[in-house]
Amino acid sequence: MAEQDQTTSAPAIKIKKYANRRLYNTATSSYVTLENLCQMVKDGQDFVVEDAKTGDDITRSVLTQIIFEEESKGQNLMPIGFLRRLITFYGDSLQTLVPSYLEVSMASFQRNQEQMRQYMAESFGEMFPFRNIEEMGRQNMAMFQRAMTMFNPFIANLGEAADKAANPANGEAPAEVDTLKSQLDELRKQVEALARNKG
Known part of the structure; x- marks a missing residue:
């Protein structure tokens, strides 16, 4: 069925x-x-x-x-990067978690769509409200993690493990974390530059 x-x-x-x-x-x-x-x-x-x-x-x-x-038809909702990442999960040990994650994320996005439409309407002619969307994304992820923890206690340890990886005991962050931080800083600078240009 x-x-x-x-x-x-x-x-x-x-x-x-x-x-x-x-x-x-x-x-x-x-x-x-x-x-x-x-x-x-x-x-x-x-x-x-x-x-x-x-x-x-x-x-x-x-x-x-x-x-x-x-x-x-040209109505592209699925970015190439998303499709590539999705393909990599076929046969992966986390494959069984992907459908639940996607379903919860899409359901949350659907619940928030009216609020997002309002943000876009209020920002017509101005820069897209990245901060509001980013906050919504954080809330969606937190909700998903809580839901997944109910089904699999192992998931609860993933966030803790990630924190430990990003902040090891000796205080030295791995090179990957440094790279991510620098990329995020660069992205933040670009967004701020866009905001100034719009102003």
């Missing part, structure tokens, strides 16, 4: 996919396209896609196909 969106109470609509790649909406007794399914997602309509011959749940592959189609 496909994972259903917990925000909807109505039962999921069943879509059947035939060998000729045609998609059939059993609720409306009509054939639909990937664009129709894309709109259903945007409208908050939950559905599952089954292989008409085998009965296998192929919802995930169809949703992935919708994303591929949207990306091919």
